[in-house]
Amino acid sequence: MSQNDLNIDVKAMGKVAVLMGGTSAEREVSLMSGGGVLQALRARGVDAHAFDPANGDLSALKTHGYQRCFIALHGRHGEDGTVQGALELLGIPYTGPGVMASSIAMDKIMTKRIWRFEGLSTPDWRLVASSAETAQAFAELGTPMIVKPAREGSTLGLTKVSSLGQCEQAYLLASRYDPEVLCEQFIDGDETTCPVLGQGASATALPVIRIVAPEGNYDYQNKYFTDVTQYHCPSGLPEAEEREIQRIVVQAYRTLGCRGWARADIMIRKSDRQPFLLEINTSPGMTGHSLVPMAAKASGIGYPELCLRILASASLDALQGRGGAAGAQEHA
Secondary structure, three states: OOHHHHOOOHHHHOEEEEEOOOOOOOHHHHHHHHHHHHHHHHHOOOEEEEEOOOOOOOHHHHHOOOOEEEEOOOOOOOOOOHHHHHHHHHOOOEOOOOHHHHHHHHOHHHHHHHHHHOOOOOOOEEEEOOHHHHHHHHHHHOOOEEEEEOOOOOOOOOEEEOOHHHHHHHHHHHHHHOOOEEEEEOOOEEEEEEEEEEEHHHOEEOOOEEEEOHHHOOOHHHHHOOOOOEEEOOOOOOHHHHHHHHHHHHHHHHHOOOEEEEEEEEEEEOOOOOEEEEEEEOOOOOOOOOHHHHHHHHOOOOHHHHHHHHHHOOEOHHHHHHOOHHHHHHHO
16 A cells, blocks of 8 residues: 555654653663664654653753654553544644543553443453452452453553462562552453554454464563564455454444554453454554554555554543544644
8 A cells, every 4th residue: 555545745754753761661672663663754754853751841842842742651651542632632643542442541451441332342350459469359259260460451461370378479470560569350251452543433453463472372472572482464354244343442442432443362262263452552663573563564565555544543631522633633
């Protein structure tokens, strides 16, 4: 898909800041994502510049005349609504979901509560505040059980617990990343992920990716720094199953009020092939190992074109009532 096919006026993008790095535990991955995005946008003629919020105050974006931001930050102070809120106050359109959707999606417990209320399947869970409560959750949820921080990404602080004796260490690890710890029922089956682009009725799911990690261990190391994890796109799933996952993911995306882009993770239970939503990422990775570019490529959208399309969707919550992304381009 070429730039002309997208009908995007590169010059209208103005001066663009690619926000990368930041202060979260995912800083290293963010720098890789941002570096790739920056190179791709420049290759398409965009006046793009790197900006690390860890090294400079966000108010400098206004001072130096930036007209929109591509958020390539991950984790806290990047995809939790805080940077989005600051950019709203500065009046600089940004990529990805707005303040509320970003804040909710970062909190796995709040996300699961909303999805369950809306009738979407998600694994059973318990919110725990001690190792004793983690042991109680293990008794209730069964083995194995997933223990992870409620507000963190990239599987940081996650443990797959198979015995009561592991509960204390799993809780202590997760609580290093967040005071709220989530214990979640483990779903045995196919691990999949599916990105969504767009907004509202125009939101569209990209092809599903099926993930096969060594011994089912899709952890931080296997996500970003090894080549042993297998990614299948096309997924190899039955066509009806893939369509159902895409339908669920778009519904989950709309339910949280997402716009621009995001990526949802789903487990398909082996016993009955029922899909379960795990979480949704509102600032997905854009590294060489990342999954949104992989799914986009399978649908005919190259990496530079994907970056340009996401950038063109930059918006402000304040503009949603009068045209959304179109309003953002006019504002810029």
